[in-house]
Amino acid sequence: MRELAFEPVVIAALITALIALCLSVLMAVLIIGFRLWRGRVERHEKAFIDEWEPALFIAMDGPLALKVPTLSRPDLAVFLELWTHLQEVTRGVVSENLNRFLSDNIPTCRIIAMMEHAGIRHRLVAVTALGHLHSRAAIGPLTKLVADPQPILSYAAMRALLRIDPNEMLPHLVPTILTRADWPISRLSALFRELGANVITGPLLDRPLNPTKAEALRLLPLLALCHRERVDPAIREWMKIQSDPEVISAGLKFMSAPEDIPMLMAAAKNDDWRVRAAAASGLGEVGGPAEQRTLETLLSDASWWVRYRAAKALVSLRGATDAALNQIVATSTDKFAREILQQVMAEEA
Amino acid sequence: MSLFVETVQWVFLVYFVAINMGYFSLNILAIMSLKRSIAGRALANLPQTYSGIEPGISILVPAYNEEATITTSIQSLLQVDYPEFEVVVVNDGSKDGTLQALIRDFELRPFPEVFWAQLKTQPVRGIYRSTKYQNLRVIDKENGGKADALNVGISAAKFPLFCAIDADSILQRDSLRRVVDPFLEDPLTIASGGTVRIANGCEVRGGFLTKIDLPTDPLALLQIVEYLRAFLFGRMGWAAINAVLIISGAFGVFKKDAVIEAGGYASGSLGEDMELVVRMHRLFRERNKPYAIHFIADPICWTEAPESLKVLKSQRVRWQRGLAESLFAHRSLCFSRNGGTPGWIAFPFMTIFEWWGPLLEVAGYAFMFYLVSVGHISFEVFLIFMAMAFTLGFMLSLSALLLEELTFHLYPRFSQLGRLVLIAMLENFGFRQLVSVWRLIGLVQWMFGAKASWGNMTRSGSWQSPGGR
Numbered sequence: 001m002r003e004l005a006f007e008p009v010v011i012a013a014l015i016t017a018l019i020a021l022c023l024s025v026l027m028a029v030l031i032i033g034f035r036l037w038r039g040r041v042e043r044h045e046k047a048f049i050d051e052w053e054p055a056l057f058i059a060m061d062g063p064l065a066l067k068v069p070t071l072s073r074p075d076l077a078v079f080l081e082l083w084t085h086l087q088e089v090t091r092g093v094v095s096e097n098l099n100r101f102l103s104d105n106i107p108t109c110r111i112i113a114m115m116e117h118a119g120i121r122h123r124l125v126a127v128t129a130l131g132h133l134h135s136r137a138a139i140g141p142l143t144k145l146v147a148d149p150q151p152i153l154s155y156a157a158m159r160a161l162l163r164i165d166p167n168e169m170l171p172h173l174v175p176t177i178l179t180r181a182d183w184p185i186s187r188l189s190a191l192f193r194e195l196g197a198n199v200i201t202g203p204l205l206d207r208p209l210n211p212t213k214a215e216a217l218r219l220l221p222l223l224a225l226c227h228r229e230r231v232d233p234a235i236r237e238w239m240k241i242q243s244d245p246e247v248i249s250a251g252l253k254f255m256s257a258p259e260d261i262p263m264l265m266a267a268a269k270n271d272d273w274r275v276r277a278a279a280a281s282g283l284g285e286v287g288g289p290a291e292q293r294t295l296e297t298l299l300s301d302a303s304w305w306v307r308y309r310a311a312k313a314l315v316s317l318r319g320a321t322d323a324a325l326n327q328i329v330a331t332s333t334d335k336f337a338r339e340i341l342q343q344v345m346a347e348e349a
Numbered sequence: 350m351s352l353f354v355e356t357v358q359w360v361f362l363v364y365f366v367a368i369n370m371g372y373f374s375l376n377i378l379a380i381m382s383l384k385r386s387i388a389g390r391a392l393a394n395l396p397q398t399y400s401g402i403e404p405g406i407s408i409l410v411p412a413y414n415e416e417a418t419i420t421t422s423i424q425s426l427l428q429v430d431y432p433e434f435e436v437v438v439v440n441d442g443s444k445d446g447t448l449q450a451l452i453r454d455f456e457l458r459p460f461p462e463v464f465w466a467q468l469k470t471q472p473v474r475g476i477y478r479s480t481k482y483q484n485l486r487v488i489d490k491e492n493g494g495k496a497d498a499l500n501v502g503i504s505a506a507k508f509p510l511f512c513a514i515d516a517d518s519i520l521q522r523d524s525l526r527r528v529v530d531p532f533l534e535d536p537l538t539i540a541s542g543g544t545v546r547i548a549n550g551c552e553v554r555g556g557f558l559t560k561i562d563l564p565t566d567p568l569a570l571l572q573i574v575e576y577l578r579a580f581l582f583g584r585m586g587w588a589a590i591n592a593v594l595i596i597s598g599a600f601g602v603f604k605k606d607a608v609i610e611a612g613g614y615a616s617g618s619l620g621e622d623m624e625l626v627v628r629m630h631r632l633f634r635e636r637n638k639p640y641a642i643h644f645i646a647d648p649i650c651w652t653e654a655p656e657s658l659k660v661l662k663s664q665r666v667r668w669q670r671g672l673a674e675s676l677f678a679h680r681s682l683c684f685s686r687n688g689g690t691p692g693w694i695a696f697p698f699m700t701i702f703e704w705w706g707p708l709l710e711v712a713g714y715a716f717m718f719y720l721v722s723v724g725h726i727s728f729e730v731f732l733i734f735m736a737m738a739f740t741l742g743f744m745l746s747l748s749a750l751l752l753e754e755l756t757f758h759l760y761p762r763f764s765q766l767g768r769l770v771l772i773a774m775l776e777n778f779g780f781r782q783l784v785s786v787w788r789l790i791g792l793v794q795w796m797f798g799a800k801a802s803w804g805n806m807t808r809s810g811s812w813q814s815p816g817g818r
Contacts, residue, residue, distance in 0.1 A: 007355055014733050017736045017740045020737070024740060034755065343460075343463050
């Protein structure tokens with residue numbers, strides 16, 4: 001069968017082997033080449049940081065006569081990264097000193113150009129730096145970037161705008177914040193907490209409160225960070241026209257005044273277990289002896305979570321005593337109610 | 350006969366080209382996925398702030414006969430950096446002193462907790478709560494296997510997300526934070542997996558990885574290249590098209606409600622991690638419910654690779670059986686109307702190259718050996734075909750090394766690179782074929798319904814520092 005050596009299949013195998021070998025050699029060369037290049041870049045970056053980090057530390061204390069030479073784009077990115085890291089851990093005068101040093105040495109237009117035309121890594125660094133720098137010249141380009149489909153970039157641009165001027169920017173950004181589901185609400189919440197209730201309350205509330213369900217579920221956790229004396233009445237009114245269980249259960253978390261008790265009592269009878277669970281928690285916060293009976297009823301609810309929240313509420317209810325709780329355990333005819341209350345009493349012990 | 354021989358040769362050639370090109374394409378897709386995470390790394394080491402509304406996570410640790418290591422494992426888990434989490438250890442009827450060690454070291458007390466069995470499991474014998482750590486609970490149950498233990502943990506979990514983790518997995522302090530990111534960024538996320546890397550050769554202190562290095566053991570070194578090729582860039586490639594079919598049981602985070610809706614882990618399955626993910630794909634697609642399953646490329650979980658052939662064989666046989674079980678059980682996903690990328694691309698790929706691949710591969714090698722031994726083909730032709738198989742395998746491994754170089758660069762020394770390249774070459778001379786044979790054994794065992802067994806996963810722990818973990 002030696003004649004098979006010249007069959008097309010053998011020739012194809014030989015060609016495949018040769019191509020694979022050539023590609024392997026090419027990749028081996030690329031690996032080595034890339035490693036050598038990376039080593040050179042890392043050494044250069046280290047030398048650059050070693051040179052400029054002390055200067056930036058001095059600049060944090062006040063004006064520095066030292067001039068930064070014109071930097072290549074990669075060096076500029078390293079410089080901005082270094083500068084940003086220092087900005088993230090400083091506040092007040094020190095932060096302002098760093099800003100002055102950057103403004104004196106790097107034209108803002110260069111950073112904006114980097115934000116608009118570089119690779120994503122450099123763009124991110126530039127966006128963050130512009131935010132710290134409070135650069136008003138960057139507001140236009142950053143606003144454009146907020147619409148970028150890449151969440152990592154658009155979120156960074158939004159954060160930068162809020163750093164530049166939260167009072168001016170937030171009202172414009174709220175609609176986008178509520179609709180961009182790819183901006184994590186937990187990160188927004190951390191950011192809004194940092195901005196403070198004085199800044200965020202107005203922009204979040206001074207607009208028609210008619211969000212869609214998805215928007216409402218993003219808005220409510222942010223409203224929790226606002227001045228509650230302004231937020232709670234608005235939500236109270238808004239809740240009257242809500243019908244979605246998920247939205248209602250999220251809204252019930254704001255019902256923390258005695259005047260909310262009727263709404264909570266009504267919610268305790270809702271068909272949806274999430275609403276009943278939220279109502280039980282609410283009653284635990286604002287209720288008193290008069291609400292105990294309702295919570296006892298919820299101890300026998302079909303949903304484990306409602307029973308658990310009701311037990312938690314009973315334990316934290318105003319005027320609740322161990323004796324009263326033990327009395328409920330002793331007199332309850334429902335095994336599930338007794339067990340869940342005993343569990344929560346042990347948890348709280 | 351010559352037509353038959355030539356046909357077989359074509360099959361052999363096409364199979365090897367297709368499997369290697371398939372994985373090579375996955376590597377290309379992986380680059381797309383990696384682009385974003387690499388860009389984000391520019392600012393990743395900036396101080397992190399938590400908002401307090403991150404979803405809480407229940408870390409579920411199924412434990413069976415883990416007396417020797419359970420305390421240090423749990424102590425390290427209790428130190429992860431995340432705002433709200435609990436650790437739920439499920440003692441799956443251990444025959445050694447696992448429960449006693451936990452009771453002693455964490456000052457556990459019986460707790461009158463109402464166990465809400467949301468999934469069918471073996472009976473729970475008792476629930477304990479630590480008096481030292483408020484967020485540590487231990488559930489003692491009758492033995493039922495890992496899947497059963499995880500189902501108990503899911504029922505007991507009090508947070509909306511749970512993290513299934515092996516008792517011997519080594520995390521980094523920020524592992525949870527990173528694997529939760531997809532849930533924060535994409536509300537449709539129902540599961541998120543992390544890259545599992547090999548810890549042999551690394552240094553571990555206090556349950557956390559402190560220094561990355563290559564192992565000296567050749568078998569572990571071979572598995573490093575294998576993990577890079579198949580588990581890291583393979584899965585990253587699938588993630589790019591929302592078609593990840595496996596999230597490793599060593600470390601993965603799931604949305605609790607979605608898993609309960611899917612029926613939890615399949616008790617008795619040898620590949621319960623893959624089975625669950627494939628089932629979730631199938632069910633969500635059948636019900637036309639939008640969802641996403643993500644995969645984090647960053648190395649966030651490290652595990653010890655077997656250093657003995659016996660243990661490695663047992664592991665690979667088990668993996669192959671688990672894979673076959675999972676794909677067979679959910680074969681209706683393949684080419685289904687709403688199958689999408691999992692049903693139309695990943696499932697057929699896995700069926701051909703992973704499920705039945707070992708049969709084709711071993712048969713191909715065996716047939717070529719047979720042909721040359723009886724003189725149907727010349728030794729030169731035989732060498733050409735073997736050279737083709739080896740060079741394609743080498744090329745694929747090098748492409749994985751190139752991606753590692755472009756991205757994480759975990760082994761920065763030239764000596765490390767040299768060893769990896771050498772291993773990428775040497776693995777083609779016996780190791781890959783041996784693994785194919787083991788996988789074929791797994792396939793045969795699955796076909797003939799041999800009794801499922803977890804076997805013993807002996808860990809050497811040679812990578813642990815003396816004063817550490």
